[in-house]
Amino acid sequence: MERTRSPKFSKPVFTCGDGLRFATPEVVGRYRAGRLKCSVLADISCGIGGQAVCFAKECGSVYGIDIDGERLECARRNAGVYGVDNITFIEGDALSPQVVEQVADADVIFSDPARPAEEDVRQTDSLRPGIPMVMEAYRDVTGSFAFEAPPQMPPERIDFNCEREYLGVDGQLNRLTLYFGPLKRCERSAVVLKGGRHYRLESGVDAPVVIPEVDEPRVYAFEPDPAVVKAGLLGELAGGLGGKVELVRIDARRSLLTSDVLLESLFFKHRYRVLDRVPLDCRKVNRSLMGHGMGKAVIRFRIAPEKYWDARNRIENGLMGEGIAHLFGIADQVYVCEKI
Numbered sequence: 158m159e160r161t162r163s164p165k166f167s168k169p170v171f172t173c174g175d176g177l178r179f180a181t182p183e184v185v186g187r188y189r190a191g192r193l194k195c196s197v198l199a200d201i202s203c204g205i206g207g208q209a210v211c212f213a214k215e216c217g218s219v220y221g222i223d224i225d226g227e228r229l230e231c232a233r234r235n236a237g238v239y240g241v242d243n244i245t246f247i248e249g250d251a252l253s254p255q256v257v258e259q260v261a262d263a264d265v266i267f268s269d270p271a272r273p274a275e276e277d278v279r280q281t282d283s284l285r286p287g288i289p290m291v292m293e294a295y296r297d298v299t300g301s302f303a304f305e306a307p308p309q310m311p312p313e314r315i316d317f318n319c320e321r322e323y324l325g326v327d328g329q330l331n332r333l334t335l336y337f338g339p340l341k342r343c344e345r346s347a348v349v350l351k352g353g354r355h356y357r358l359e360s361g362v363d364a365p366v367v368i369p370e371v372d373e374p375r376v377y378a379f380e381p382d383p384a385v386v387k388a389g390l391l392g393e394l395a396g397g398l399g400g401k402v403e404l405v406r407i408d409a410r411r412s413l414l415t416s417d418v419l420l421e422s423l424f425f426k427h428r429y430r431v432l433d434r435v436p437l438d439c440r441k442v443n444r445s446l447m448g449h450g451m452g453k454a455v456i457r458f459r460i461a462p463e464k465y466w467d468a469r470n471r472i473e474n475g476l477m478g479e480g481i482a483h484l485f486g487i488a489d490q491v492y493v494c495e496k497i
């Protein structure tokens with residue numbers, strides 16, 4: 158066991174083995190604790206306690222359970238680090254009747270299960286303890302369950318009657334939480350954490366807009382937060398923008414929203430002004446960048462890793478300006494954009 162500093166936590170925490178790597182970052186822990194606030198909560202796979210200490214700040218009392226005694230000892234010490242004394246720690250298999258009966262007064266069962274470090278395709282079947290098993294073991298305790306699941310999984314691959322909440326932090330897809338029973342508010346949601354606040358978009362509130370597709374961006378391009386994209390809520394985002402918006406596909410996995418009007422949304426990761434369109438040719442791109450006073454270029458299109466630096470050097474050759482261009486490639490054209 159060691160005590161270490163990590164960008165995930167505001168204080169140095171106790172950890173062992175892979176504990177820190179799999180721990181819930183404080184910013185996520187605080188958000189989820191706010192959503193799951195209740196009288197008695199059981200975190201039945203609490204690891205080193207990253208999430209459990211946040212629950213303890215919001216809930217009346219918390220059970221912290223883990224099958225791994227060393228991790229549980231870290232969690233106990235981390236409760237001290239964070240100054241909380243309302244967690245009862247239980248070492249054992251969360252699925253065993255002996256553990257279940259010790260948490261019979263829990264209002265909410267939360268689990269951030271263990272999962273294989275690598276998997277070809279992420280799936281809920283490989284989570285430990287497994288979701289159906291947990292719900293069966295605790296069915297006489299409560300109907301309110303929340304589980305963390307791999308965020309790479311799209312909503313349609315989650316075959317449970319639950320809310321699928323994708324969480325974005327700093328423009329990156331960070332977490333997927335599944336909410337069951339009375340905790341379920343909708344089918345799909347996206348939550349973006351920014352500046353200590355959270356912003357939520359959900360399915361089923363307004364009818365989603367069908368976004369027309371276009372072949373190239375208009376005057377402005379908007380990069381939606383990946384949590385919105387993953388939750389399948391681009392239509393709901395477009396519906397709330399109050400302006401004409403279209404969709405332009407960058408490649409099989411990425412799309413931008415685009416408009417002739419400068420739109421604003423908390424669910425945009427970045428906004429760009431489209432400055433130019435040039436053929437995919439390094440010299441032509443370089444000339445355009447010079448003309449727009451750029452000093453650097455960020456390549457935002459797919460390029461073989463071994464060709465990246467050669468292309469970047471040619472594109473940036475002789476640039477003296479201050480600006481940073483973002484280059485999106487669509488078909489055989491490059492769109493020179495600058496962030497707003």
Ligand SMILES: C[S@@+](CC[C@H](N)C(=O)[O-])C[C@H]1O[C@@H](n2cnc3c(N)ncnc32)[C@H](O)[C@@H]1O
Pocket residue numbers: 176179180181182201202203204205206207208209222223224225228249250251252269270271272285286
């Ligand atoms: C992803 S970690 C949890 C991390 C935790 N949220 C944190 O912030 O530190 C998953 C944990 O599940 C525990 N686990 C796996 N199977 C379990 C079981 N059957 N009962 C209790 N804990 C279990 C593992 O020991 C591991 O510590």
